[in-house]
Amino acid sequence: MIVGTAGHIDHGKTALVRALTGVETDRLKEEKARGISIDLGFAYSPRADGAVLGFVDVPGHERFVRHMLAGASGIDLVLLVIAADDGPMPQTREHLAIVDLLGVARGIVALTKCDLVDDERRMAAEIEVAALLSGTGLEGAEIVPVSSVTGEGVAELSAKLDALRAETPERKSEGRFRLAVDRSFTLQGAGVVVTGAVRDGIVRVGDAVVVSPSGLEARVRAIHAQNRPAEDGRPGERCALNLSGPGVSKDAIARGDVVAAAELHAPTDRIDVELRLLRDEPRPLAMWTPAKLHHGAAEVPARVVPLEGDALAPGATGLVQLVLERPIAAAALDRFVLRDTSGARTMAGGRMLDLRAPARRRRSPERLAQLRELGREDHTEALRRLLAAPPHAIDADALLRDRNVAPEEARRILDALGVTLLPAGRSGTIAVAPAVWSAFVADVEAKLGAHHAENPDLQGMGAERLRLSVEPRLPGAAFLAALRNLQRAGAIVVEGAWARLPGHEARLAPVDEELWEAIAPKLGGEERFRPPRVRDLATELGEDEADVRRVLKLLGRSGQVDEVAHDHFFLRETVAEIVDVAESVAAAEPAGVVTAARLRDRLDNGRKVAIQILEFLDRHGVTIRRGDERRINSRRRDLFRRAALTERVEA
Known part of the structure; x- marks a missing residue:
């Protein structure tokens, strides 16, 4: 068990610890000279x-309350x-407020x-102490008269x-x-x-660790737990860790x-919290108030x-967002304290709720x-x-x-809730509740069915349009992962940027199908990089120009052709294939750029057509233009590949 002292200056904290342990905790030269504690002492x-x-x-x-906070x-x-x-005295009250804000509800008064x-006077002092403790987490704590x-x-x-x-239950090493x-x-x-107190988990000699937020x-070379050599350190123990590794120095760790x-290294500088402002604060906490x-x-x-x-x-107690000057390492549900910027007084304290707080829509009802x-x-009920x-x-x-749930416990929670897990690349693993997943699948099938009935000539429905029409509306990354799950289950088919039901096939009217055949x-084969335009096709086939244009427009809607330029x-x-060629052209250039001349030479289709192709790619974000130079946008390079949507899900 770790016991922390608290109280006003010169009330005998250090002398009492010396009487209880035989250890002098004032270790600094200035502390011994001035007879006061300046920094933390340990015994x-x-x-x-x-x-x-x-x-x-x-x-x-x-002046040293910040050190008190570090120890408490x-x-x-x-x-x-x-x-x-x-x-x-004043610091008695502030220290009591601090331990109360930190959620320390077990204690004894010396x-x-x-x-x-x-x-x-002794009796009067005990009455004063009992009144002081009233309404705090230490209310009713035993008072023991002592003399060092x-x-x-x-x-x-x-x-x-x-x-x-x-009576203290052993702290769980979860x-x-x-x-x-x-x-x-x-x-x-x-x-x-x-040195420090172990907050969670167990550390063992030889373990690899990370110093966060840096x-x-x-690596842990050796451990002293509660001032004794040990093979491990556990919650409820103060530990000294002997660390080694490239870059490890006294100055590198503060x-x-x-x-x-290592898995917990995820620093944050924006945190949503539950905050209690002390009753004796002179004014409310307003928007953008500075604090420490x-x-x-x-x-x-x-x-x-x-x-x-x-x-x-x-x-009052309320929900607040803290925007930090620099990142810290923390865990959700950790306790904290706010003090004023001058360090003169403690203002508030509370619990951290979300370490990944949004900058936008942070006050929405949702x-x-x-x-x-x-x-x-x-954790289970929260999720x-x-x-x-x-x-x-x-x-x-x-x-x-962020809540520092062990992997085994995390799996148990997810299994108990029966969630559907949607791996979404950098967005993590998205969890969806069973009832929500069932409703989502049913609505996807209903929306696709209705779309096919209204648009029998279309290959399918665009992914983003489908996402915005389905309830519940999932975030983008989760939605794409959900489409992949449904495709694997055979519930839908994903082709390029389109989703459709397995039984649906886009069909042209018989006369249009015949014209398309x-x-x-004429659009493929060796002439595929310089296909004829609508007027030339109509002349060559002996068809009405308007009919040729109409059929190609229909096929453009279904994603089988693209109108690179007007009627082309x-x-x-x-x-x-052209995108692949453009990418190879850029790779061959020292500056990594695509020019119309180089693309023309590779496609053998004339400068005018090469420029039209590049302008088409510009419009779709596949290339990024700066003056006469263009670079391939790696995020959009697969836009025209048939597997583009499903591959984005895997990314």
Whole structure:
């Protein structure tokens, strides 16, 4: 168990820890000279049953509250120290507010310096302390009178800490490993050592880890857990990790960094949170209010964007977006504290809900409903309710990673919910609830059926048009992955950029079909790069020019031909081949550009036609033009290939 002290300056925190452990936690020269704690101090007390109590002694001076916050973030129990002669003081109240905002609800009060007061003052101080704790997470906490000078109450306090430790359930080692760094130093003969409290998971000697947010890779050479050599470190323990690796140095790792499993490295600088503004704040938190975010041992400037109304009133709890000056490493449901930019006072605190907060539509009713569900501690229930609400599709990989759910537990949750998983490339794995998936499939089939009935001559329905017409409306990446699933199941057929039902075939009227059979050979073969225009086709075939144009327009709608220039139609396969030729032309050029002259020479079709082809490719975004030079747009190069849509799903 890790015990953190809290309380006003000069109320005897360090002396009490020394009396309990025999360890002097003031380690800095200035601390010894001035007689006050400036930075975090650490002490460990072996117990009779072989366990070890870890103590984090924090500064009490208002100038060093940021250090207090770094120490308080990983504790299991708070030891609130209040001097009997002074009673509660300003930093007592601020420290109490901080541990309350951080969700620390277990603690004990040490009423120190009892050798300096009489019984009447001691009783009055206890009444003041009880009133102070009222309404906080520590309400009803036991008060133990002590004196570090005479030793009064020290043994009793130690016994009560043991009793509280016995009542403390062993912290689960679920999730991947995380440790918030509060110290980084070099130890002669060992190298770089970082210390901190293990937040989640287990770390073992030899493990590969990442220092986030920098992304520095390292390996764990050795571990001290609760001040003892160990093979692993677990939640509820303070650990010192000896790290090695290219680039690993004392200066490369700072207080506020997080050492974690590589899978958790996903820094964020925009976070949606649930925030409680302290009741005694002088004014509401308005739009874009500057503040300092304290998370773990990190301290980062931030801006506050209320999501419900224009401001958050003192004493109120609401949804807020924090826009950070630089990225941090965090996990959803982590606790944090906000202080004012001058560092003079604590303003607010709360829980992180979504580490991937959007910059747009962040205040929409749909988004606010999502955030309320993200606030649920139970991962299964949170995911269930998110899937039931618009947009009915969740990146399960990102959600469960950000909540630091272990892979085995993630699989159990997804299996229990019976979700359909849609691999969507860079967009992660999209999860859709069973009822939503069934409704989606039925609506896709209905919309395609209606489209075929109204447009029997068309090959199918465009993917984006289909997406916008189907309910529920899935995000683009999820929709393309869904089409792939349906195609594999045989429910639909995807051809190029079109989707259709398996039984549908685009058919021209018999007279038009006969005309097309005559036209098609004229557009292919050796002359495919310079096919005749509509007027020439009509003359050659002895057909009416309007009929030839009409049939080619119909075939253009079904994706079999493309009108590259006015009345100049190419087969779709020919256009795809031309794109390949243009790409090879660009690859052969040192500057990587396509010119009309080079394309003309490769296609042997004349400069005018080559320019028309390039202008057609410009219009469709396959080439990007800058002056007389064009470059191939890799994102659109497959636009005219038959497998374009299904391959985009795989990307």
